[in-house]
Amino acid sequence: MNALNTGKFMYKWNKYLLTLFFICVSVVMLFPLLWAFATSLKTDLEVIESPYSFIPASPQWSNYKEVFSIIPFGTYFMNSVFVSVLTIIITLITSILAAYVFSRLNFKGRNALFMLYLATLMVPRQVVLVPNFIIMRHLNLLDNLWSLVLTSSFTAYGTFFLRQFFKTLPIDLEESAILDGLGYFRRLFQIVVPLAKPAIITITIITLLNTWNDFLFPLVFINSDSQKTLTVGLSLLRGDYDTRWNIVMAATLLSISPLVAFFCFAQRSFIEGIALSGIKG
């Protein structure tokens, strides 16, 4: 009886200790973000004179407004939205169609074609940077947001991932639809797609993160300020000796705010989708 009580006591004690430990870890993890937030609300003078104070004397919310006048933040933001939304739409449509073919339809050379898809998965994106630059030059799409949409919309990964998911869905559901005379397209979009919602959400999230956060391709393809995406626009703020860190931090926090908002709204889909699909965001 005594041993049991001790065990229970130890167990409770461990639980409190673990919680305390993770509170400390969370503080460390959140520190750079909280610090950026504190800095973003300081006056120019406070940034220099009291760099270690956490709470600004009077929070300068106007810094966030100033971001939009110092750099064309609104333009960068809308360009990122444009590229991300179009890339997500094209990726979803094309990879859902292709995945259905690889999971359900039979034709000569299907396996060979699928091997090509698997082989493509092994190619790091940086390898195709130079040739894609040349292709975009010939298509007259350099310094155009479409160059970013086109180069990020066709990955083998989306097709591969959705195909794996489609294959786990029972085929019986579709067989009754065949008897009802439904064609391939209606079977796909009326039966398979609704069932594959979790996988489709995962691909949406991965594509969103990849395009919103992409830096190398926009850096190479885009030249003029009016076409820049957020990552490239922000990278220009990189610190010099006279950097106004309050404004830079405000801009940085604004740039990640849509993703953080989505994350708060659907953190389970984010975490499980990204981590369990084993792809780096």
Next chain:
Amino acid sequence: MVIDRRKEGLVAAVMVAPNLIGLLVFMVVPTVISILMSFTDWNLLNTSSFIGLANFKEAFSDPLFWKTLKNTVVYVFWKVPFNIFISLILAVLINQRMYGRTFFRAILFLPMIASSVSVALLWQPLFDMSSGMLNKILTTIGLPPSTWIYDPKTSMMSVVIVALWKEIGYYMVMFLAGLQSIPSTYYEAASIDGASAARKFLFITIPLISPTTFFVMIISIIGSFQIFDLTTVLTAGGPSNSTNTLIMYVYQAGFRFFRMGYASALSTILFVIVLIFTIIQDKLSKKWVFY
């Protein structure tokens, strides 16, 4: 049931075409072009000519190539072990019964969704040697201040710290999934035999999590070899090229000096490195794990 094979083939072609054409034009053909271009001296202006292995010979006697390759390898071999160690420990701890598990998991994962560009900007002022918070913390607890990203001796370590901050939650979640697939009966049996928590960790968790560890290690290595964004914005490759990486050198060769042939050769080398690790994963994933 009668299936019209010809119709099925036609539908398949129509359905696969949009993705396949895009993949061929922007991925498959460029891969081939990239490899072919690495045997030419094209620089955007001249008409390119085939120069055999000259680009690769040049790379192997180019001190900057070796420097960037060495930096990249240093980054990989500092980051990956820490990444695995810390995220495995965190996963084991967070897998216990405790308050706010989902909340803590979300907090640890949060940095992963931010771009490396914004992460670099968030950390840059913290590293400042005179007014940065990190040195303030060090001196407050009685340690000497560090030079962080401003000295070649400490710059790559600083980059590794930032990368760990960004990625640890992500790998923790992968380990968490691995841990949850270990049957709890093993732990129960060990408890009955009186095994301590440490022994359970060493003799049940470590062996049974090894497939995940191996997978995490390989994707972490492959991902780390491609480091570009973080170092470009945090340090711009400096000081004195101490954080200049392989992909940064590809970018510099191609788009600062417009030596497309040479840049392609460099990226082909990266491709080969990544391919080696992919093949290792493919071949060993069944053998290298302990069950």
